Amino acid sequence: MRIVKLKKEYFHPFLDVISRQAELWAPVKKGDKHIFDRVEDFNRIEMKTTRTLLPPKKLLVPPAFNTFTFNAEGYQEDLSHVSSKILFGIHPCDIHGLLTLDKLFMHEYTDPYYVKARQKTLILGLSCWPDEYCFAKSTRTHIIDEGFDLFFTDLEDFFLVWVGSSQGDDLLRMKPDLFEETLSDSDIQRYIRWQTERDKAYRTEINFMAMPDLMELKYKAPFWEEAGRACLACGSCSMVCPTCNCYNVLDKLALGGKPGRRLRLWDSCTLVEYSEVAGGENFREHKADRLRLWYTHKLQAYVSKYGKPSCVGCGRCLVTCPVEINVRTISKALEGEDPKAFWYRLPSEVKP
Amino acid sequence: MKKDKLKIGIYELTGCAGDALLILDCEDELINIFHAADIRSFLMAKSDNIDGELDVALVEGSVSTERDLQELLDIRKRSKVLVAIGLCATAGGNQAAFLDPREWEDNLKKVYGRTEMTHTKPLQSKPLNAYVKVDHYLPGCPIDREQFLSTLTRLLAGHPPELHRFPVCVECKWRENDCLLNRGILCLGPLTAAGCRAVCPSHNLPCVGCWGPAEEANYTAEYQLLMEKGFDREMILRKMSTFSGTAIADFAARIRGVKK
Numbered sequence: 001m002r003i004v005k006l007k008k009e010y011f012h013p014f015l016d017v018i019s020r021q022a023e024l025w026a027p028v029k030k031g032d033k034h035i036f037d038r039v040e041d042f043n044r045i046e047m048k049t050t051r052t053l054l055p056p057k058k059l060l061v062p063p064a065f066n067t068f069t070f071n072a073e074g075y076q077e078d079l080s081h082v083s084s085k086i087l088f089g090i091h092p093c094d095i096h097g098l099l100t101l102d103k104l105f106m107h108e109y110t111d112p113y114y115v116k117a118r119q120k121t122l123i124l125g126l127s128c129w130p131d132e133y134c135f136a137k138s139t140r141t142h143i144i145d146e147g148f149d150l151f152f153t154d155l156e157d158f159f160l161v162w163v164g165s166s167q168g169d170d171l172l173r174m175k176p177d178l179f180e181e182t183l184s185d186s187d188i189q190r191y192i193r194w195q196t197e198r199d200k201a202y203r204t205e206i207n208f209m210a211m212p213d214l215m216e217l218k219y220k221a222p223f224w225e226e227a228g229r230a231c232l233a234c235g236s237c238s239m240v241c242p243t244c245n246c247y248n249v250l251d252k253l254a255l256g257g258k259p260g261r262r263l264r265l266w267d268s269c270t271l272v273e274y275s276e277v278a279g280g281e282n283f284r285e286h287k288a289d290r291l292r293l294w295y296t297h298k299l300q301a302y303v304s305k306y307g308k309p310s311c312v313g314c315g316r317c318l319v320t321c322p323v324e325i326n327v328r329t330i331s332k333a334l335e336g337e338d339p340k341a342f343w344y345r346l347p348s349e350v351k352p
Numbered sequence: 353m354k355k356d357k358l359k360i361g362i363y364e365l366t367g368c369a370g371d372a373l374l375i376l377d378c379e380d381e382l383i384n385i386f387h388a389a390d391i392r393s394f395l396m397a398k399s400d401n402i403d404g405e406l407d408v409a410l411v412e413g414s415v416s417t418e419r420d421l422q423e424l425l426d427i428r429k430r431s432k433v434l435v436a437i438g439l440c441a442t443a444g445g446n447q448a449a450f451l452d453p454r455e456w457e458d459n460l461k462k463v464y465g466r467t468e469m470t471h472t473k474p475l476q477s478k479p480l481n482a483y484v485k486v487d488h489y490l491p492g493c494p495i496d497r498e499q500f501l502s503t504l505t506r507l508l509a510g511h512p513p514e515l516h517r518f519p520v521c522v523e524c525k526w527r528e529n530d531c532l533l534n535r536g537i538l539c540l541g542p543l544t545a546a547g548c549r550a551v552c553p554s555h556n557l558p559c560v561g562c563w564g565p566a567e568e569a570n571y572t573a574e575y576q577l578l579m580e581k582g583f584d585r586e587m588i589l590r591k592m593s594t595f596s597g598t599a600i601a602d603f604a605a606r607i608r609g610v611k612k
């Protein structure tokens with residue numbers, strides 16, 4: 001893979017050229033957190049962020065969008081969420097998240113809404129530094145060697161830029177004089193040092209190797225019931241997870257001869273309606289069963305099919321679930337530890 | 353008028369009439385509504401109301417008097433499908449927030465002094481399903497235009513309405529808000545039925561629960577969580593009860609240790 005160098009002062013001029021090609025989306029501030037947003041003013045771009053509130057999946061399959069309009073004569077596809085986009089600032093774990101969605105939506109059963117949006121999206125990755133909630137090193141998703149068009153490693157006064165695709169190469173060619181092809185030894189040393197330091201910066205570790213077996217062995221462990229009692233069934237964990245991909249479909253009819261719409265909405269297996277079938281039977285009436293399904297998918301089932309967990313270690317469930325049901329606490333509970341999480345304290349404190 | 357149009361009646365029991373008003377406020381769709389359905393009764397909109405057999409009755413308000421109750425029983429008898437619209441009808445509304453029957457009686461005396469009413473007997477406020485079978489629930493205080501229209505159009509097409517069965521948090525996440533609850537603010541989103549597009553948290557205001565209880569509202573977990581975050585117990589209960597109607601009665605009684 002080709003690696004070139006870009007001096008910091010050339011970064012905005014580069015964005016200036018490429019953003020004439022397509023919409024530029026990048027992390028910006030929302031309160032004291034970050035979100036991916038369309039940017040025209042490059043000074044809004046936040047270069048040193050951790051996870052955004054929602055992962056970049058929101059740009060490929062929006063949380064709630066219309067798939068087609070229909071009337072008695074037929075239907076018309078609505079692809080208004082598809083546009084040429086350049087996504088800058090995607091961290092390795094989130095690129096792995098997109099690769100997971102690719103597996104689910106682009107192979108066995110192709111999903112036109114995803115595929116069309118994905119084909120028009122260029123991924124410009126950016127290196128990051130972990131906080132106490134990141135554990136991408138444990139999922140081996142803190143490094144990335146596919147799934148991007150360009151990848152920027154930020155080494156303070158310059159970037160090293162990995163060229164991951166011919167489309168990425170095309171972007172460089174739009175302004176080739178901004179990039180240096182030859183790296184000095186000290187540049188290389190600087191990168192290696194940075195890489196080693198970053199590797200040591202991961203403070204949260206989870207033993208994913210043990211998880212498939214533990215899911216099997218602890219399938220009936222009482223902690224599932226306890227977590228189920230504490231779960232608010234709020235769906236937040238799935239909404240923020242870069243690999244959660246389930247959706248619901250809802251028909252909206254209209255009056256006065258106007259066409260109806262078929263909406264597609266993000267869904268979650270932690271919600272009551274998810275496993276309900278015609279006739280009102282619900283296969284997972286209890287929240288404990290739903291949580292067990294969520295974690296089976298993340299820690300076990302995906303591993304047996306694709307050889308790795310479907311958790312990419314982004315830490316979003318850790319910072320999002322109000323009652324601390326997340327990959328860290330569940331994996332501790334699976335390992336037989338008392339995670340001191342909210343739901344472990346709950347039973348003792350429920351006294352009228 | 354075509355014969356096969358659904359016969360619909362819109363009724364108001366004890367409430368603020370906000371839901372009927374919302375329907376009337378669908379101005380650009382009103383003609384379409386009246387075209388698509390045979391609106392037999394709608395007191396706020398017209399004077400030639402007929403109280404006969406109905407395909408669908410939309411009923412707003414809670415049952416708070418003997419007269420409400422008689423009217424509701426009559427509507428139920430005449431209607432194939434009964435839809436509770438608005439918080440008062442679906443959950444009992446604010447007026448159902450006095451939970452303990454004795455507390456309610458004391459309050460009635462305190463407020464009205466003499467409690468023998470001349471025209472009807474006051475009852476402790478309750479949602480429709482305390483007395484009759486309710487087929488569908490359209491929550492909101494008041495109901496939301498978009499949800500009302502999608503409910504109505506589906507009923508007109510002969511399908512059951514499909515409303516969100518999850519709490520406000522899901523829509524809140526769709527709008528990529530930074531969770532207020534996680535920032536130590538008392539937000540009732542996890543306990544509250546979705547449908548408002550999380551309008552309050554999207555403006556940095558906590559949800560106070562006006563859409564009424566979510567299907568799986570986990571009062572215990574949210575109460576414990578708020579206690580841990582240092583909120584006052586009575587304050588939590590007061591906030592939780594404001595829009596929960598009778599749904600929170602058992603929980604509140606358990607927490608307060610009140611014998612029912």
Ligand code: SF4
Pocket residue numbers: 237240241242243298310311312313314315316317318327
């Ligand atoms: S399970 Fe949690 S940490 Fe893993 S990818 Fe999903 S949100 Fe991120």
Ligand code: SF4
Pocket residue numbers: 230231232233234235236237238270320321322323324325326
């Ligand atoms: S595990 Fe947490 S985030 Fe997920 S549904 Fe339950 S309470 Fe919500």
Ligand code: SF4
Pocket residue numbers: 236520521522524525529530531532533534539540541542550553558559
């Ligand atoms: S801000 Fe309120 S409604 Fe939004 S996710 Fe948090 S608890 Fe739920």
Ligand code: SF4
Pocket residue numbers: 520544545548549550551552553558559560561562563564
């Ligand atoms: S109080 Fe809650 S349910 Fe009511 S409008 Fe605001 S966010 Fe929606």
